[in-house]
Amino acid sequence: NAGVTQTPKFQVLKTGQSMTLQCAQDMNHEYMSWYRQDPGMGLRLIHYSVGAGITDQGEVPNGYNVSRSTTEDFPLRLLSAAPSQTSVYFCASSYSARSTISYEQYFGPGTRLTVT
């Protein structure tokens, strides 16, 4: 199993450009999510999905879109990049979204995005 994979590892964008950060998992996990990490702020939830075709907003969704057409993939789209979106982005997945049993979230290696 590759676990959670993210591409690209690094990206530089100009203000106003759009791009898609890719996330894939091969563990048949139901739940997937995107976080951004900024210094001194920990990780903040952007969007999440409890299964194919179902997505919802997290704490900081503005400027980002997501879709979940398959169980494996959960891409994050930046519609019009802004310098405030300079951050490290992490994708995560866990086995179940609806169980009362706590399952571990597995994190990808991250994508470091700079918007100039």
Add this chain to the structure above:
Amino acid sequence: AQSVTQPDIHITVSEGASLELRCNYSYGATPYLFWYVQSPGQGLQLLLKYFSGDTLVQGIKGFEAEFKRSQSSFNLRKPSVHWSDAAEYFCAVGEYGNKLVFGAGTILRVKS
């Protein structure tokens, strides 16, 4: 609203000394609590978790944490720190382990 506070931004300990990283949370229901570790340039790795039962939980790499409901705390401890423990540590609270709310993190430095 849910929140997690890690009061210490940086902590420096000598190799072989004991370690305690503090975490306080605010959560309306029974909390699912986690400690993650992040090495430089890496993703996050789960150290341990608590959601019910024994309030002292054991994790990987010799770490443990104690849940104290009366103090809304979930402090991480290790009796003897190794140089390889230098990293950033995050406390988090969430719903069944999903939709996590993270603290700001504590950077651990280990002196040899």
